[in-house]
Amino acid sequence: MDNSNFVTINEEGPREGFQIESASIPTSDKIALIDALSLTGLREIQTVSFVSPKRVPSMADAEDVVAGLTPREGVAFTGLYLNEQGLRRAIATGRLHIEGGISLCASPAFLQRNQNATPEQQRSSRRQMISAFQEAGIDITYGSVSAAFGCNFQGDIPLDHLLSTVADIFAIAEEFGLHLKSLGFSDTMAWATPLQIKRTIGAVRECYPDIEISLHLHDTRGMAIANAYAGLEMGVRTFDASVGGLGGCPFAAHKGAAGNLCTEDFVLLCEEMGFETGIDLERLIETARMAERIVGHPLPGAVMRGGSLASLRKAKLAA
Amino acid sequence: MDNSNFVTINEEGPREGFQIESASIPTSDKIALIDALSLTGLREIQTVSFVSPKRVPSMADAEDVVAGLTPREGVAFTGLYLNEQGLRRAIATGRLHIEGGISLCASPAFLQRNQNATPEQQRSSRRQMISAFQEAGIDITYGSVSAAFGCNFQGDIPLDHLLSTVADIFAIAEEFGLHLKSLGFSDTMAWATPLQIKRTIGAVRECYPDIEISLHLHDTRGMAIANAYAGLEMGVRTFDASVGGLGGCPFAAHKGAAGNLCTEDFVLLCEEMGFETGIDLERLIETARMAERIVGHPLPGAVMRGGSLASLRKAKLAA
Numbered sequence: 001m002d003n004s005n006f007v008t009i010n011e012e013g014p015r016e017g018f019q020i021e022s023a024s025i026p027t028s029d030k031i032a033l034i035d036a037l038s039l040t041g042l043r044e045i046q047t048v049s050f051v052s053p054k055r056v057p058s059m060a061d062a063e064d065v066v067a068g069l070t071p072r073e074g075v076a077f078t079g080l081y082l083n084e085q086g087l088r089r090a091i092a093t094g095r096l097h098i099e100g101g102i103s104l105c106a107s108p109a110f111l112q113r114n115q116n117a118t119p120e121q122q123r124s125s126r127r128q129m130i131s132a133f134q135e136a137g138i139d140i141t142y143g144s145v146s147a148a149f150g151c152n153f154q155g156d157i158p159l160d161h162l163l164s165t166v167a168d169i170f171a172i173a174e175e176f177g178l179h180l181k182s183l184g185f186s187d188t189m190a191w192a193t194p195l196q197i198k199r200t201i202g203a204v205r206e207c208y209p210d211i212e213i214s215l216h217l218h219d220t221r222g223m224a225i226a227n228a229y230a231g232l233e234m235g236v237r238t239f240d241a242s243v244g245g246l247g248g249c250p251f252a253a254h255k256g257a258a259g260n261l262c263t264e265d266f267v268l269l270c271e272e273m274g275f276e277t278g279i280d281l282e283r284l285i286e287t288a289r290m291a292e293r294i295v296g297h298p299l300p301g302a303v304m305r306g307g308s309l310a311s312l313r314k315a316k317l318a319a
Numbered sequence: 320m321d322n323s324n325f326v327t328i329n330e331e332g333p334r335e336g337f338q339i340e341s342a343s344i345p346t347s348d349k350i351a352l353i354d355a356l357s358l359t360g361l362r363e364i365q366t367v368s369f370v371s372p373k374r375v376p377s378m379a380d381a382e383d384v385v386a387g388l389t390p391r392e393g394v395a396f397t398g399l400y401l402n403e404q405g406l407r408r409a410i411a412t413g414r415l416h417i418e419g420g421i422s423l424c425a426s427p428a429f430l431q432r433n434q435n436a437t438p439e440q441q442r443s444s445r446r447q448m449i450s451a452f453q454e455a456g457i458d459i460t461y462g463s464v465s466a467a468f469g470c471n472f473q474g475d476i477p478l479d480h481l482l483s484t485v486a487d488i489f490a491i492a493e494e495f496g497l498h499l500k501s502l503g504f505s506d507t508m509a510w511a512t513p514l515q516i517k518r519t520i521g522a523v524r525e526c527y528p529d530i531e532i533s534l535h536l537h538d539t540r541g542m543a544i545a546n547a548y549a550g551l552e553m554g555v556r557t558f559d560a561s562v563g564g565l566g567g568c569p570f571a572a573h574k575g576a577a578g579n580l581c582t583e584d585f586v587l588l589c590e591e592m593g594f595e596t597g598i599d600l601e602r603l604i605e606t607a608r609m610a611e612r613i614v615g616h617p618l619p620g621a622v623m624r625g626g627s628l629a630s631l632r633k634a635k636l637a638a
Contacts, residue, residue, distance in 0.1 A: 150628065155635045191628060194548050195592040221628070222584035222621030226545040229513050265541035273514040300619075302541030309469065309510060309540070316474045 007275045008044075008238045009263060010214075011037055013291060014065075015046040015080055016260050017246025021295050023057040029294045030061070031068040036287045037243060038072040041279040042263075044097075046078045046240075050086035066093040082115075083125070084132045091136055100133035100140035102126050102172050102180070106165045107151035110188070123168060130176050140176070143169035144184035144216075149200065150191020157191075159203055166204060182212040182238065187227065190220035194230035201234040214238035217261040219245060219300065224261040225269060232275070241266050244288040244299035262301040264288050268308060281308050326594045327363075327557045328582060329533075330356055332610060333384075334365040334399055335579050336565025340614050342376040348613045349380070350387040355606045356562060357391040360598040361582075363416075365397045365559075369405035385412040401434075402444070403451045410455055419452035419459035421445050421491050421499070425484045426470035429507070442487060449495050459495070462488035463503035468519065469510020476510075478522055485523060501531040501557070506546065509539030513549035520553040533557035536580040538564060538619065543580040544588060551594070560585050563607040563618035581620040583607050587627060600627050 014034050018025060034047050047069065053060035062079065069077055076097035079090045090096050104126065105111040108119055117125070133140050145165050150156050166183065173180050185200065201213060215231045217224040217239070228239055245262035264284045270277050281303075288304040333353050337344060353366050366388065372379035381398065388396055395416035398409045409415050423445065424430040427438055436444070452459050464484050469475050485502065492499050504519065520532060534550045536543040536558070547558055564581035583603045589596050600622075607623040 152631050153635070155632050190625060193588060193591040219621060220625035221587055222544055222581060222625075223588065225541055226548040226588065229545040229548065262541060268540055269512060269542065269545065272512040302538060306509060306539035306541075312471050313474050316472070 004237060005274070005276055006237065007232070007270045007277050009042060009266065009277060009279065010044045010046065010078075010238070010240045011042045011243060011263055012046040012216075012240045012260065013037070013243035013246040013263065015049050015247075016242045017244075017291065017295065018058055019049055019056055020247065021058060023060070025058070025294060027061045027064045027068065030065045033243075033287070033291055033294055034065070034077070035070050036290055037284075038070070038075045038077075040284045040287055041277070042284075043074060043278065044076045044078060046080060047096075049080035049082075050089040051080075051082060063089065063093060066095050069095065071095070084129060087129070087132055087136070091138075098136075098138050099142065100130070100138045101142040101144055101184075102130065102140065102169045102178075103144045103146065104165050104169055105146045106157045106162050107147035107154035109153035110147045110151045113153055119168075123172060126172055127175070130172070130178070134176075140173075140178050141180065142182045142184060143173065143180050144186065145169070146186045147188045148185040148192075149187045149196055150189065152189045159200060162200060163203060163207065166207070170208075180211065182214055183208065184214040184216060184238075184240075186216035187218055188216075190218040190223065192217065192227050193223055194226045197227050197230040198234055201231065201236060205234075212238060214240070216240040218247075219259045219261060224259075225265060228261055228266055229269065232270070232273070239266065243284065244291040244301040244304060246291060246295070246299060259300045262288075262299075262303070264303045265301055268303050272309060282311060323556060324593070324595055325556065326551070326589045326596050328361060328585065328596060328598065329363045329365065329397075329557070329559045330361045330562060330582055331365040331535075331559045331579065332356070332562035332565040332582065334368050335561045336563075336610065336614065337377055338368055338375060339566065340377060342379070344377070344613060346380045346383045346387065349384045352562075352606070352610055352613055353384070353396070354389050355609055356603075357389070357394045357396075359603045359606055360596070361603075362393060362597065363395045363397060365399060366415075368399035368401075369408040370399075370401060382408065382412060385414050388414065390414070403448060406448070406451055406455070410457075417455075417457050418461065419449070419457045420461040420463055420503075421449065421459065421488045421497075422463045422465065423484050423488055424465045425476045425481050426466035426473035428472035429466045429470045432472055438487075442491060445491055446494070449491070449497070453495075459492075459497050460499065461501045461503060462492065462499050463505065464488070465505045466507045467504040467511075468506045468515055469508065471508045478519060481519065482522060482526065485526070489527075499530065501533055502527065503533040503535060503557075503559075505535035506537055507535075509537040509542065511536065511546050512542055513545045516546050516549040517553055520550065520555060524553075531557060533559070535559040537566075538578045538580060543578075544584060547580055547585055548588060551589070551592070558585065562603065563610040563620040563623060565610060565614070565618060578619045581607075581622070583622045584620055587622050591628060601630060 048062035081087045241263035242260035243263045245259040247260040367381035400406045560582035561579035562582045564578040566579040
């Protein structure tokens with residue numbers, strides 16, 4: 001358990017957001033947003049996903065986006081890939097920070113629907129990915145579980161099933177003599193509630209007391225910020241988030257607005273509660289407004305409209 | 320401290336929402352929404368506010384709205400009033416459930432700006448209100464504090480100042496030999512964070528262990544659901560909320576979208592965590608969509624778009 005005062009936020013807005021937005025957003029706008037994000041104090045930014053341009057036309061310019069980014073000291077640009085082909089594309093850019101992981105889906109029904117695979121087939125493809133990472137000299141550092149808290153197609157994911165999925169990850173790691181540093185849980189279809197977050201993290205810590213835990217939270221049912229708070233209370237110090245609340249999973253049968261945990265709302269929560277994030281909230285709010293201009297429709301973030309408390313305190317002092 | 324499993328929700332959408340919406344919403348639409356809400360299992364619905372039609376033109380039809388409502392057994396319709404004139408209008412309808420209270424503002428700056436009064440003048444006007452309640456034979460049952468957690472004009476509200484505002488309420492009650500049953504805290508300008516909610520409620524309970532506490536939470540900075548969850552964890556079992564997240568305070572200098580704790584999102588949180596609310600969530604979601612049609616623009620609620628988990632579980636069973 002990490003009781004430190006520092007909360008690490010992995011910005012996923014560009015990847016999460018542009019993935020489900022119109023394919024007509026200019027590459028230069030994507031680059032401008034990522035460059036602006038890299039000046040806010042964020043240390044890790046997921047920029048693109050290397051998926052089939054046929055399936056996700058809005059990511060067809062992934063290589064061009066990465067090629068156009070301005071490198072920034074202390075900022076790691078990453079990319080998402082779901083298979084060896086995507087991994088090879090990410091490596092080929094020569095500009096991305098790449099860590100390997102072992103990712104399993106906790107929902108057999110979603111796995112079937114989304115990747116046309118059984119859990120056994122997924123485990124087998126993960127073993128192939130590990131070989132691909134090792135051939136490329138990439139460290140394999142993390143495990144992650146998608147649909148960890150429930151699934152629109154499977155229903156609830158019982159805790160013992162989730163724990164067995166986690167056990168599968170560690171079993172695969174052991175086959176290859178790997179030591180995983182962190183374990184991520186993704187609420188892919190927004191089934192989590194704060195109580196479930198607490199129960200799940202409590203149970204995982206009971207089994208794996210030394211692993212660092214991270215959370216990836218969607219806001220489809222308005223619970224993301226409460227779930228993040230529950231995670232903080234349980235000692236989680238690493239979170240994915242999206243500027244402006246950009247995003248959603250295009251394959252998860254979300255009805256209507258989905259969106260992720262909103263980065264600037266979460267930064268306000270953290271900073272007001274005494275955690276450090278290293279992020280300049282005012283600058284991040286400006287960047288959220290820029291994201292809104294780029295996508296051309298309102299984003300769900302609240303603080304970008306309501307303003308930070310720090311700015312109100314400062315205005316009061318100046319008055 | 321109330322450890323019961325039942326969470327009471329006071330619906331304030333009609334009053335909070337229509338107050339800041341255009342004055343052109345037909346009275347019949349307001350009545351239709353309140354009647355629909357009264358069929359969802361909600362037991363208390365704040366319908367209108369009796370304020371100056373000059374200051375709040377959208378509430379000029381308050382009497383007509385109340386006159387048009389269909390009474391429903393087990394459902395209390397209430398109205399908001401801020402002074403004796405408003406109280407007399409509420410009484411004159413003959414159709415509203417009226418309880419008296421002692422309400423103080425924790426922010427001298429907001430009080431000055433919003434009501435052009437000093438704290439001493441406010442206490443004095445509250446004594447006059449008590450006399451008015453008593454003359455009308457109305458029980459005085461609650462205390463409430465507005466701007467309890469911070470203020471755009473005052474800045475932070477230190478906990479000892481808040482506690483002294485609460486002490487003022489009890490001192491006034493004692494002058495009149497009144498026994499207050501409950502104490503409400505309003506985050507009028509959305510300054511609260513979950514940590515502050517916990518600290519505040521903990522401190523209040525320490526001083527007043529037997530009082531029932533309620534929370535009125537705004538979502539201007541996206542914290543309402545996390546703050547409500549923190550309240551639940553501290554044993555709070557009574558919350559104001561607004562269907563669809565309607566609302567905001569027109570006098571609180573909110574920039575952009577404000578909105579309240581969203582009723583259906585909060586019901587989902589409660590029910591998924593094992594609390595009972597007595598509310599039919601599916602019916603409430605339909606009513607939120609009706610509210611959206613009436614105001615003619617998207618409301619901030621998430622569950623009205625994302626759907627309930629119960630409906631997904633049921634769809635899975637039927638498949």
